[in-house]
Amino acid sequence: METIASCMPLCGDLESGAVEEAQTRKIEDYRPGYPRYTALLAAHTPYILCRRFSKLRARLLLLKQDRxxxxxxxxxxxxxxxxxxxxxxxxxxxxxxxxxxxxSKIESQLADYGTNQFASSTYQMLSLNPAEQRDVESLQNWLDGNGCLAKEESAYLAHCGELVSLAPTRDSAILQLENWVETRLIRLWRNFRKSRFHNMSNDPNVYIHSGQLIQRIAKALLLLLITILLLMPVVVCSIINTTSVRIAIVMVSTISYLLVLSSLTKSRTMELILAGAT
Incomplete structure (x- = not known):
């Protein structure tokens, strides 16, 4: 019986910490329920998501402030x-x-309200990176196909707006390109999930990538894109002799470069200014 017949496949990079265990046990080798679900989360750390509980934190913060x-x-x-x-x-x-x-009472209340406890933990939670929509959909697809977890206890995935990832921060540009490359390979290459790659699951609809093909293709595309954006204006300006056209090409190419840079990376204002000046 297929688990996720009409849903998107699970995709991601196999974490090095789970490689040794993955060689001996599949996800389906664990008992249905939390053992199997946590085995899936451990296979790909970006799947380890949690809620910020921003509304509750704001409520408690206001109460402590009022006291x-x-x-x-x-x-x-x-x-x-x-x-x-x-x-x-x-x-x-x-x-x-x-x-x-x-x-004395004010001192104890301030210790709980200030940087020692509540405020610092709230700041740390709000500083975590938002969960990728791709990872949330993958987990929802898996749960819908397996049904090994109570709906009430998996309902946290429905709060997409306040889900955060506990995984280490990755380069957002590379991550977006890897997701794009992975999706295209899955759709265009039928045997992509069957050959040359190790799969931690016996389910044909569950796939966790462990090779370096996607990373290499994504890096190559990123380097190609950067090279085109930087060198193409130079080539065009060397061909054209009109000064006004050269200025227009420089302006358009700079704007294009900054737009691509801001969309692929989480660049700050000063970083964009420095990139444009360079």
């Missing part, structure tokens, strides 16, 4: 009602037990 605001207002009231100016100017002599207790 501190209330404590801050209470501290100001205590200071305004203080009858001994010495207590306000010399903390060592402060005998106001209510203020001392309140400051």
């Amino acid at each position: 501190l605001s209330v404590l801050e207002e209470r501290l100001e009231e205590i200071d305004q009602a203080e009858r001994s100016p010495l207590f306000l100017g010399k903390s060592r002599c402060d005998k106001n037990l209510e203020r001392i207790s309140l400051l």
Whole structure:
């Protein structure tokens, strides 16, 4: 029985850490359920996705902020009602037990609200790279075909907008080209998934690429594209003698180069400015 007959195949690079185990066990060798699903995730680390829970984090952040605001207002009231100016100017002599207790509570609340715990963890979670739509669709296809995980517990994949990847960051330009090359090879080369490549699954609809063919083709295409964008204007300008046309060619080629650069990479504004100036 085919597992994902009408869905897109799973695609990706086999991680080096799973190569040794992949040579002895297939994904289907694990029992249905979390054992089999986690074996799939371990085979390709970009499949290890999780939710940011941005809405819940924002809610808790607002609550913690409001609690501190209330404590801050209470501290100001205590200071305004203080009858001994010495207590306000010399903390060592402060005998106001209510203020001392309140400051202790504020300190604990700030430790939870500030960089020690909640704020830093929220910052780290929001800094993670968004999950690739390709990886999310692959996991959804696999789950729809196997049905070995409860729908309620696999529903996290439906929150595409807040899914993040825990895998190490890769060059976005190379990654996009690899995905493009892989898709074309799968569609145009019928035996691409059967010959010359190791597959971790017995399911003919599940494919995890482990070779270097895709990486080499993607790098070659990237180098070819960069060479064309950089050298083609030089060749054209050497043929044309009109100054105004040369200026127009330089402008068009620079704009084209920056557009391609911004679409393939996550370039910052200053990096684009430096690239255009160069």
